[in-house]
Amino acid sequence: MGSMPISEQKLTKPTFPAGANSLDYAQSLDQKDHLREFRSKFILPSKGNIKSKAVSTPENGDPCIYFCGNSLGLQPRAVAEYLQIHLNTWATVGVNGHFRKMEKSPLIQWQLLAEQAAEQSAPIVGAKPGEVGVMGTLTMNLHLLMASFYTPTKEKNKIILDWKAFPSDHFAIESQIRGHGFDPKEAMVMISPEEGSYEVSTEKILSIIDEHASTTALLLLPGIQYYTGQYFDMKTITAYAQSKGLIVGWDLAHAAGNVPVQLHDWNVDFAVWCTYKYMNAGPGAIAGFYVHERHGKVEYVDDKPIFRHRLSGWYGGDQVGRMNMENNFRPSPGASGYQVSNPSAVDLASLLAALSVFNATSMPAIREKSVYLTAYLEHLLLASPNTSAFTIITPSDIEARGTQLSILLKPGIIDILFEMLETEGIVADKRRPDVIRVAPVPLYNTYEEVWRFVQIFEKALAEFEGQ
Ligand SMILES: Cc1ncc(COP(=O)(O)O)c(C=O)c1O
Incomplete structure (x- = not known):
């Protein structure tokens, strides 16, 4: 990246090497992620929590994969602290x-x-x-x-x-x-x-x-x-x-x-x-x-x-x-x-x-990871064996999109996919009849999560094709 401040850098669309669709590669990107410590500033619902029907306290179990920040962002840990301070001020x-x-x-x-x-x-x-x-x-x-x-x-x-x-x-x-x-x-x-x-x-x-x-x-x-x-x-x-x-x-x-x-x-x-x-x-x-x-x-x-x-x-x-x-x-x-x-x-x-x-980082830093994370998602999706079963309707030009990719599926896939995603504790967003919106958020999502999502996505398409 050289010494130019991130805010002055013009971002270009990332390209990925041949082995990019391995878990090892995804994990190597996470290791280099300049925002990786931000994930711990959020409460990540566990796979158990995300399915619960009664109020419970957040548990430390295996976190769900939350790709729904385009709808409702996850809770920063600071919220409970700030609210308690406010409540104490009011009370006293x-x-x-x-x-x-x-x-x-x-x-x-x-x-x-x-x-x-x-x-x-x-x-x-x-x-x-x-x-x-x-x-x-x-x-x-x-x-x-x-x-x-x-x-x-x-x-x-x-x-x-x-x-x-x-x-x-x-x-x-x-x-x-x-x-x-x-x-x-x-x-x-x-x-x-x-x-x-x-x-x-x-x-x-x-x-x-x-x-x-x-x-x-x-x-x-x-x-x-x-x-x-x-x-x-x-x-x-x-x-x-x-x-x-x-x-x-x-x-x-x-x-x-x-x-x-x-x-x-x-x-x-x-x-x-x-x-x-x-x-x-x-x-x-x-x-x-x-x-x-x-x-x-x-x-x-x-x-x-x-x-x-x-x-x-x-x-x-x-x-x-x-x-x-x-x-x-x-x-x-x-x-x-x-x-x-x-x-x-x-x-x-x-x-x-x-x-x-947000004050602990900056929009250019967030954007830099976002461009990479979403391009990685797009890369893995387009490298999957069943690309004829879906179309990414979000522009491929990085200047014409944010974190979200909207995927238009062939009729009949969405229910199979969502059942699998739910079973695996992956949260994305459906827009009936056939669009899913997937938003990997740079502050709390990882490349490994993107990789895991695409594994399930491919499994759902394979099941559909095999029907
Ligand atoms: C583009 C857009 N406009 C408006 C709204 C409505 O917002 P509110 O209910 O906060 O007024 C939403 C909510 O998701 C939205 O996505």
Whole structure:
């Protein structure tokens, strides 16, 4: 690797030698893994635990193989510690915890806890600290930000989205359009891949932007498409759409903590993400959002604040005014001025615990392993004897994907495969009828696990072919 910092290295697609499909080779990659000590920062459910139907304590048995971080990330060990600290603070100082920074605690006063989490989230999405906020949940934040960023007119009211938008995004967009008195059938422009393909080319996206630019208000796409795993060229698409007068928002549910997006440098207008997938803050945990610094500006003219319209609440007000109970809204500058309510400190403690793991490494380091780990999975899959039984629908270009590979199986295989995976204690994700999503996560998965998964995958295909 030489002496160049990881953040400046351009990653190339790894190639693997002839003997790469041996267990020894997989284990040799694990030995060289620069993130290998991170696995012990997570609780890995055992094969017994993952099948249990009653609450039990985590056991130290043979760990399951967990490839489902694209859906819910594993629990960092720090979560229990941070939650206990928070509970002790609440139990001992009660309401004083709002303003008191407790010594020996990694958490600051509840009043500023969301800002602490936002500041620590900013490097993960390539934002300046003041451009990130933490509140609510992804879909709620999408609604809140669309209330500010989707400002349709009679002439320009369309929203461009992807053909298979996550249902919650689709519903949010549809309802926003309706709420403004427009017809979703006319105003929702869906970009789809060419017939028979799953990948949407950047050229296609730019041509749809061209076609609808004069009637479109907003472009809202996923950084990584949840079904296919395609990572869109966010930089090019953002610049192009903005040059045609569109506002650009991104749903980073599958991108945050997975790929090193650069929201500020790419000049993105706004973005939202959840923290329960690659960011490991727990099911339904508090979410993140970004607004470019130009949208967070607050200027005063004759002591009257001038700022971008948003749906406001008292936590968006500046911290001094907030507790004076005055009814003139003076927003905090930056993303924190888009906050609405007093956020859940339990939730924030959990997120801050998860962020403490990220803070011990960096997105470029995570990305470097991720590219390798997923390429290894792809390599083993494509070297298997039954490649005619499946198609990897995630792009093979490393620049156009994150950790996840989506595998489209021949009809009839999925049930055989999932029965075998369950028996072996391997967790992946089905999207009926025939797609499985497999996400080896660089912080806690190993090359050996990838190798073991492919063994079972091949066994399932062989059983299917032999039927
Ligand atoms: C791409 C995408 N958008 C939106 C959501 C919905 O998120 P939430 O339920 O946290 O609002 C998800 C959830 O998995 C998602 O994957």
